[in-house]
Amino acid sequence: MLLTIRSLTKTFPGTVALDDVKFDLAAGEVHALLGENGAGKSTLIKCLTGAYRPDAGEITLDGRRIAPRSTGEAQELGIGTVYQEVNLLPNLTVAQNLCFGREPRRFGMVSSRGTKAMAEEMLEGYGLDIDVSRDLGTYSVAIQQIVAIARAVALSGKVLILDEPTASLDAREVEMLFDVVRGLRDKGLGIVFVSHFLDQVFDLSDRVTVLRNGNHVVTEDIAALNRVRLIEHMLGHALEHEVEDHTTPHDGTAPEREAMLHFTDMGKRGVIESFDLDIRKGEVVGLAGLLGSGRTESAELLFGLRGATSGTARDQSGPLKLDSPRAAIGAGFGFAPEDRKTDGIVADLSVRENIALALQARRGWARAIPKAEQAKLADMYIRRLDIRTSDAEKAVGDLSGGNQQKVVLARWLAMNPRFLILDEPTRGIDVGAHAEILRLIHELTAEGMSLLVISSELDELIAVSDRVIVVRDRRHVAELTGADVSTETIVRAIAQHGEPRDGEAA
Amino acid sequence: MPPSLRRVMPQVVTLLAVCGLVTVFFPGFLEIHMSDGRLVGPVIDILKRSAPVALLATGMTLVIATRGIDLSVGTVMAICGAVAAWAIAGGMGLGAAVALALGAGLLAGLWNGTLVAVIGIQPIVATLILMTAGRGIAQLITEGRILTFTHPGFAWFGSGTLFGIPVPAVIWIVTGILVAQLMRRTALGLLVEAIGINRRASALAGVNALVLLIAVYMASGLCAALAGIITTADIRGADANNAGLWLELDAILAVVIGGNSLLGGRFSVAASLLGALIIQTIDTGILLAGFPSEYNLVIKAGLVVIILVLQSPRIATEWYFWRRSVTEGPPPVSRAKEEAR
Numbered sequence: 001m002l003l004t005i006r007s008l009t010k011t012f013p014g015t016v017a018l019d020d021v022k023f024d025l026a027a028g029e030v031h032a033l034l035g036e037n038g039a040g041k042s043t044l045i046k047c048l049t050g051a052y053r054p055d056a057g058e059i060t061l062d063g064r065r066i067a068p069r070s071t072g073e074a075q076e077l078g079i080g081t082v083y084q085e086v087n088l089l090p091n092l093t094v095a096q097n098l099c100f101g102r103e104p105r106r107f108g109m110v111s112s113r114g115t116k117a118m119a120e121e122m123l124e125g126y127g128l129d130i131d132v133s134r135d136l137g138t139y140s141v142a143i144q145q146i147v148a149i150a151r152a153v154a155l156s157g158k159v160l161i162l163d164e165p166t167a168s169l170d171a172r173e174v175e176m177l178f179d180v181v182r183g184l185r186d187k188g189l190g191i192v193f194v195s196h197f198l199d200q201v202f203d204l205s206d207r208v209t210v211l212r213n214g215n216h217v218v219t220e221d222i223a224a225l226n227r228v229r230l231i232e233h234m235l236g237h238a239l240e241h242e243v244e245d246h247t248t249p250h251d252g253t254a255p256e257r258e259a260m261l262h263f264t265d266m267g268k269r270g271v272i273e274s275f276d277l278d279i280r281k282g283e284v285v286g287l288a289g290l291l292g293s294g295r296t297e298s299a300e301l302l303f304g305l306r307g308a309t310s311g312t313a314r315d316q317s318g319p320l321k322l323d324s325p326r327a328a329i330g331a332g333f334g335f336a337p338e339d340r341k342t343d344g345i346v347a348d349l350s351v352r353e354n355i356a357l358a359l360q361a362r363r364g365w366a367r368a369i370p371k372a373e374q375a376k377l378a379d380m381y382i383r384r385l386d387i388r389t390s391d392a393e394k395a396v397g398d399l400s401g402g403n404q405q406k407v408v409l410a411r412w413l414a415m416n417p418r419f420l421i422l423d424e425p426t427r428g429i430d431v432g433a434h435a436e437i438l439r440l441i442h443e444l445t446a447e448g449m450s451l452l453v454i455s456s457e458l459d460e461l462i463a464v465s466d467r468v469i470v471v472r473d474r475r476h477v478a479e480l481t482g483a484d485v486s487t488e489t490i491v492r493a494i495a496q497h498g499e500p501r502d503g504e505a506a
Numbered sequence: 507m508p509p510s511l512r513r514v515m516p517q518v519v520t521l522l523a524v525c526g527l528v529t530v531f532f533p534g535f536l537e538i539h540m541s542d543g544r545l546v547g548p549v550i551d552i553l554k555r556s557a558p559v560a561l562l563a564t565g566m567t568l569v570i571a572t573r574g575i576d577l578s579v580g581t582v583m584a585i586c587g588a589v590a591a592w593a594i595a596g597g598m599g600l601g602a603a604v605a606l607a608l609g610a611g612l613l614a615g616l617w618n619g620t621l622v623a624v625i626g627i628q629p630i631v632a633t634l635i636l637m638t639a640g641r642g643i644a645q646l647i648t649e650g651r652i653l654t655f656t657h658p659g660f661a662w663f664g665s666g667t668l669f670g671i672p673v674p675a676v677i678w679i680v681t682g683i684l685v686a687q688l689m690r691r692t693a694l695g696l697l698v699e700a701i702g703i704n705r706r707a708s709a710l711a712g713v714n715a716l717v718l719l720i721a722v723y724m725a726s727g728l729c730a731a732l733a734g735i736i737t738t739a740d741i742r743g744a745d746a747n748n749a750g751l752w753l754e755l756d757a758i759l760a761v762v763i764g765g766n767s768l769l770g771g772r773f774s775v776a777a778s779l780l781g782a783l784i785i786q787t788i789d790t791g792i793l794l795a796g797f798p799s800e801y802n803l804v805i806k807a808g809l810v811v812i813i814l815v816l817q818s819p820r821i822a823t824e825w826y827f828w829r830r831s832v833t834e835g836p837p838p839v840s841r842a843k844e845e846a847r
Contacts, residue, residue, distance in 0.1 A: 305710070329712040337710060346704045346711075348771045353696055360693045361712040368693040411711060 002027040002190040003048075003079075003159055008057035010043055017043040018054070019214045025159065025190040030181065032193045032205035032222070036234055036291060036456055040214040041194055045161055048192075049081050050074040061158065080152030084164035086144040088151070090137030095119035097136050098151050122154045123147070126180055142173030146180055153184060160184060161192045166200055178204050196292050198227060198495075212236050227495035231290075235458055235491065257281055260450060261320075261419060263302065266311030272297045273475035274310050279419060279452070282445045286465030287454040288490050294474035295454045296338055299421045302452070303335040304328040329362060334412035336405070338423040338454070344408040347397030351389050352378035354396045355410045362415065381410035386436060402434075409440070420444070421452045426460060438464055458487045470494060510776075517764055517780035520813055524784055528791030535794060544667040548794060550675075556786035557674035558583065558733040558750065560779050562757035563764070564678070564685050565726030567778040570761050572702040572722050573770030574622060574629035579730040579757060581640030582614045583750030586734030588647040591744035594655045603660060604735060611731025612724050614640070619720030637754070644746035654743035664740030674736045678779075681732060685725070686775040695773075698722060702770030760785055763813055784813070 003025040010018040018040045025031050035041050046052040048059065050068030059066050061077060068074035071081070088097045095115045096103075099122075104114030119132040126146055136144055145165050152160055162181070166174045181204060185191055195201055201208065202222060210217040210233040217233050259278035267274025272294045279285060287295045300306045302313075304322040313320040313331075320331045328335070337343035346354055356374040363369065369377075378392040385406040389399055396407050405425065412420055422441070426434045441451060441464045455461045461468060468485050470478040470493035478493035507515075529535045538547035562579045569576045586607040593603035614636060621632035647653075666673040689695035700708040701715045709715045733753075738744050762768065763784055764777035788809050792802050815821060 303710075325710050326712050326714060335710060342704070343707050343710055346700045346707050348703045349696075349700060353700075357696075357700055357708070357713065358711040360696060361708075361714070363693070365692050365694045365697055365718075368691065368696075 001025065002062065004060050005044075005048075006058050006060075008044070008047060008059070009055050010047060010052060011055055016214050018047070021057070021211065021214070021216045022219075023209055023216070024219070025192060027158075027190050028185055028188045029206040030185050030191045030193050030204050032195065032201045032208045033211070034194075034201065034208060034230070034234055035211035035217075039211040039234075041211055042163070043214075044211070045081070045163060045192070045194065048074065048079055048159075048161065075152075075155045078156045078158030079161065080156030080159070081161040081163060082145065082148045082152050082165055086141065086148050088136055088144060088148055090144075091135060093133050094123075094130060094136050094139070094147055095132040097147060098122050098132070098154070100151075122150050125183065126150055127176075127183075140173065142169050142176055145169070145177055149177075149180060149184070153189065157189070159190045159192065161194075163194045164196065165193075166195060166197060174200065196290060198230065198290075201230075202227070210234055228491055231491050231495050235456075235487075257283070261313065261315050263313050264311060266298075266301055266308055266313070268297070268301055268306055269309045271306060271474070272301060275476040277302075277469070277476075279450045281418075281450055282448045283467065284441060284445055284451045284453055284465045286461040286468040286485075287452060287471060288458065288461055288468050288494065289471035290494060291456065293471045293494075295471050296423055297474070298471060298476070299335065299423055299452060299454060302328070303333055303421060305335075326361075329358065329415070329417075332418040334358075334415055334417035334420040336408045336412055336420070336422050336425060338427065340401070340404055340408055345396045345404050348395055350393045351382070351387065351396055351399070351407055352392040354407050355381055355414055358411050359414050377414055378410075381406075381413065385410055385413075385440065405437070409437070413444075417449065419450045419452070421454075423454045424456065425453065426455065426457065434460075458490055462487065462490075472496070510774075513765075513774050514777045514780060516817055517777050517784065520763070520816075521780055521784050521787065524787050524791065524809070528787065528794060531795035532791070535791070540670065543670060544672075545670045548790060550672065552783065552786050552790050553675040553679075554672035555674075555790065556782050557678045557736050558753055559756045559760055559785060560678040560782035561681060561729045561733040561736075562726075562753055563760035563778040563782045564682050564775055565722075565729030566754075566757045566761050567764070567766055567773050567775050568685070568689075568698060568722040569629070569726045570702075570758075570766055570768060571698050571770055571773035572719055573705075574719070574722070575633065575758065575768070576618060576723060576726045577630065577633040577754050578614065578618060578636035578640055579726060579733075580750035580753040580755075581637050581644070582611055582727055582730035583734035583737060583753065584644040584744075584746050584748075585614060585640050585647070586610045586731040587738035587749045588644040588653065588744040588746055590660070590735055590738050591653040591655055592647050594657045594660050595653055600657070600659045607735050608728060608731045611727040611729075611734070613727070614730070615724030615727025616720065618727070619723030622723065623716050623719035641746060644744075644749075648744050648746045650746075652743050652745045656742065661739050661742055663735055664737070664742075674740070677732060677736060681729065682775055682779045685729075689775065694718075699771050699773065702773075756785055757782075759810065763810070763817070765817060785810075 001024050005021065005023040008018050008021045009016070021040065021044060023044065033041050033044065043052065047054045050070045050073050053067070053069070061079070066077055068077055068079070089100070092100070095118070098119040099115045103110040104118055105111060106114060116132055123132065128143065128146060130139060130143060136147065149160065165177060169177065181191060193201070193205055205222050207219060207221055208225060208230065209219040210230070212234065257280040260281045261279040263277040265274045265276060275298065287298060289295045297306065301308050302322065304324045304327050307323060313322050322328050322331065325335070346357065349357070352374050355378045356369055360369055375392055381387065382389065382392060387403050387406045387410065389403060396404055399407065409425070425437050438460065441453065445451060453461065453464055462485055465485060466481070468480045468490060469476055470480070470490060472494055477496065480489050480493070525535065535548050538545055538549060540546070566576055566579065589610045590603045590607040593606050618633050618636060621627045621635070622629050663673055663677070668676045689698070697708070697713050697718055700713055701718055705715050734750065737749050760781035761778045763781035764774060764779070766773045766778060788806050792805050797805060
């Protein structure tokens with residue numbers, strides 16, 4: 001084995017990012033590293049490249065134990081990395097980028113002719129026909145990626161880590177990049193490939209290792225796996241595993257009720273293909289799909305956060321205008337976003353002010369909500385949602401993640417919306433708060449509120465949803481209702497591939 | 507102590523300390539007497555002379571609270587002063603001249619606000635455009651001359667008195683109170699702070715960040731227009747080159763001495779006004795104390811550095827721990843160290 005990792009452990013305050021993880025990389029193989037967000041992929045990579053020091057465990061390269069303390073040291077040992085965002089300098093020439101830090105010198109000065117020759121030599125065998133004396137920024141991202149790979153290979157030459165290299169490439173560019181990677185594999189490099197695109201994993205990899213919640217789940221040859229099995233490993237559900245909660249859908253009559261909101265042909269070019277969606281009163285619609293599949297984008301479209309290029313929205317009384325969050329809020333919508341730190345809370349404001357913010361924005365600046373009334377509102381939600389804070393005047397930024405999430409929820413509940421979108425409402429919060437938020441969702445629908453819930457946790461989604469819509473590759477591909485809602489059907493829909501209509505679209 | 511008073515305590519203490527310091531060098535500093543129905547004395551003079559910076563600082567506080575900055579206020583003063591002088595010299599009435607000057611200030615603010623909020627240019631760059639180009643506009647209005655006029659009615663804004671108090675002092679104090687009340691009695695203060703801390707999250711909660719941003723720059727322009735009117739009325743002429751020159755920096759300094767963060771968020775107009783008073787007290791005090799004029803800038807800079815160091819959060823933390831260790835005995839850490847020895 002070229003690279004072996006044994007019982008690698010890394011903890012951060014409050015979480016175990018990697019727990020006794022093992023990983024092997026042979027020379028001349030492409031080894032895919034998979035897992036949902038927070039599974040520990042990037043922590044593992046950062047331990048390899050010296051960005052983090054592991055707490056326990058050992059890494060051996062060519063049979064020698066290594067403990068890189070910086071990316072520079074890792075490079076010298078032979079481990080090079082290429083990231084999704086090209087880590088080069090677009091305002092320098094291709095040649096300068098390739099030779100950066102080890103420019104050929106002549107009389108103590110950097111020799112531009114020598115640099116050019118060296119760069120051309122480095123790019124040999126990559127199938128690129130480019131002028132190395134032009135600025136890197138003038139070339140496409142794909143070419144920049146290949147240049148980054150060429151630099152990493154020339155500097156390191158044993159192990160190449162590709163961290164989501166294809167995220168911003170189109171199909172033709174991906175193929176170009178993969179040809180380069182296959183060439184390097186055949187030369188005997190060990191390549192670690194991280195990607196969210198399963199097609200590409202199947203296309204390129206020889207073996208797959210799946211991580212989940214910081215644990216090693218499985219390492220297998222790609223030939224021994226199919227998509228369904230792979231996704232099961234990633235999400236952590238065996239298909240036979242039935243979820244108890246779902247045997248009693250919380251309101252069997254919801255799917256038959258009259259629709260309250262109709263969204264027709266909603267879509268935005270290049271972001272999400274147009275979809276139809278009806279929301280009934282008191283119903284919970286779940287949105288399932290892998291990360292980057294277009295779940296969040298769908299929600300943002302409904303909330304007016306991204307201008308839709310097509311589509312109409314209406315309720316019983318007529319068409320709705322949804323061109324901005326303000327307009328959506330005016331229509332009685334609410335949206336608790338996925339990234340609560342940047343999109344949800346206003347960190348330096350108090351719990352009270354954060355809860356009152358949306359209500360105040362709707363009332364307009366001239367009619368301030370009296371402080372006593374704000375305090376009453378805040379105290380009510382602190383009690384009702386069990387927000388753990390010393391008092392309502394504490395800055396929200398000082399609360400824990402779960403409690404911040406509850407404050408954002410309280411902000412919307414105070415508005416009493418008829419349609420509330422929850423994007424990953426339970427991400428990154430502890431088990432107790434988790435259960436409370438699920439209980440809250442049940443309570444809200446009982447009061448007649450309609451919800452759209454996005455979640456990566458299928459158990460949770462199934463437990464709360466009356467209906468589940470599956471999103472894959474930026475389109476809504478399936479709608480499951482009633483008894484059809486199960487982990488099995490959802491995973492199938494996510495994994496579904498090569499069906500005739502997909503073939504046409506692709 | 508109510509929270510609003512506790513917020514401005516450091517500035518009040520600083521102002522009193524500076525006043526005390528000046529009194530040591532110039533014992534007559536705090537004397538005030540009546541003469542011809544108007545109050546006279548160094549303190550009254552400071553109240554009058556701080557008018558431009560205090561007005562600019564009022565608007566600047568709001569802009570900085572949104573995480574912005576307005577470098578153009580000094581220039582806007584010059585433009586508005588030029589407009590007022592042009593209107594007076596052209597024979598228009600007092601009301602028309604004041605209205606035109608205020609309108610010019612609002613227009614300048616609208617320009618800045620549009621660049622920042624709609625087009626998305628960084629505030630420091632967006633307002634730099636008007637800061638440099640605006641002097642040219644002011645020169646075009648005055649046709650390159652110092653535009654003088656004689657109009658006792660308009661001059662009253664600069665040198666008149668109201669109930670014995672200089673009119674410029676009345677204008678900035680009233681403006682400051684109005685703005686502070688407007689911010690705290692309505693929800694404007696909260697909404698401005700919210701967009702300053704997290705514009706995206708605020709917009710998602712339905713706050714109209716676009717309109718609010720434009721509004722604070724217009725408020726800043728309006729304050730600059732008032733300052734321009736006062737300066738022009740005081741010298742009975744519009745000097746496009748020198749009116750308000752570098753005053754934007756004093757205004758920013760006043761806001762910072764007022765303890766407001768340049769990163770936006772929580773703000774206090776009252777604290778900024780105290781900051782403006784502190785700056786003017788230092789300026790006037792150095793002159794009164796009789797130092798040779800070449801020392802002025804150095805002494806001012808030294809005092810400002812001392813004030814800012816004393817107000818820095820780090821010193822505040824150190825001070826807190828020092829005080830605690832004095833009242834409760836040495837902290838356990840140092841005891842452990844002694845045992846180790």
